[in-house]
Amino acid sequence: MYYADDDAVTVVSPTLGARYQSEGVRASAQLAVDMVTAASVDLVSAASPRGYEETRKEATLGAGLEAARGVWFDASHAVSVEPDSVTRTFGISHAHDVLDRRVTLSLDYGLGLTRFGRAGEPSLDRSRTQHGVTGGASMVLRPTLVLDTVFGVEFVSGAQENPYRFVRLYRGEAMRHATAVPEAVPGERRRQTATLRLRARPFASTFGQAAYRLYTDTWGLTGHTALVRLARGFFTDRLVLTAELRGHHQGAASFHRARYLVAVESDGPLEVPRYRTADKELGGLHTLRAGAHAEISLPVRAAEAFRLGFGFDLLHIRYRDFEPLDARTARIYTVDLTYEP
């Protein structure tokens, strides 16, 4: 994957993955590397004046066992390493087909442990813990129509501020820049999501999906996300074309301000707000992503199991109350090769 936006951020992300499924067992492995070069305007103004270059490496292993017909138990482990943080995640999940395989119930639990600081500054050692539970049901309404419902809750505790980020404080009606202080956000956060998704095959070789997600959290942030996807197979599915549109709208966290004003005591100490952030992702924003993907099965008998894919997405984000940047447009290119015997 190659990502480039008009705010001086580029990401190159090669990924290698394998999935194996046989009678009663399945396994998967994935290696991913993100090479990021960033000198965006908000980063330069609030965190690192020179921008940065860094590499993130992530390895994921998963395995599953079918304990009885239609009853799966899966476990996974992932490690993600960046110059200033290490995240380990552990997941277990259970899926159970019921009502003559017309309904699949699933329950997932995930634990995430993150230690982070500032690169080259070992004395700054912070940690964060995440517990997440997701429950879902997939229901076959008709042989060509499936409804998924997914409910999730995640508890995050520990340090959640960005250790590089500083927040500007302003004083008086003249909005005179007074000083900049480290970002500070609440140490606890609970996120809730509810998702509805319809998957259908309305006509032969034509598939459609529509999904809606409601997101709320204890920081006062509410989000609405909708996704529509259409796929059509040609030449007995040797060529599959997919088009996708995704929209997202979110309000701001309760403590987010476009500008933090402090009391006007001419020579006295500043009354610094307890929680303050310069994180534009905690402000109000709209996102629109439109994309297309083509997947071709190689027309060689010995290589029929290989599929070559090309994708392009355009991502536009509009920030409602973030002064250094009001919009960002990104192009995302993907090339993928899949082997599925």
Add this chain to the structure above:
Amino acid sequence: MKRYQATCALVTLALTALAACAPVRPWERGALAHRCMRPAQQGARAILREHVVAVREGATGGMGAAGAGCGCD
């Protein structure tokens, strides 16, 4: 209160759908098992694209899970 009402509405809809489930004969499972019927958020390419929006938005999670079984995974 709004959140509670929204959750109740979703649960009611889910229960209604549960009651409306249809039997699927073995020869009809082909459509459900087709790779285009997998949830849009599955697969390495989809995970990368979701990761991009996850770091660009404050509201993350919840679009994955479910979607297994039913002969559709």
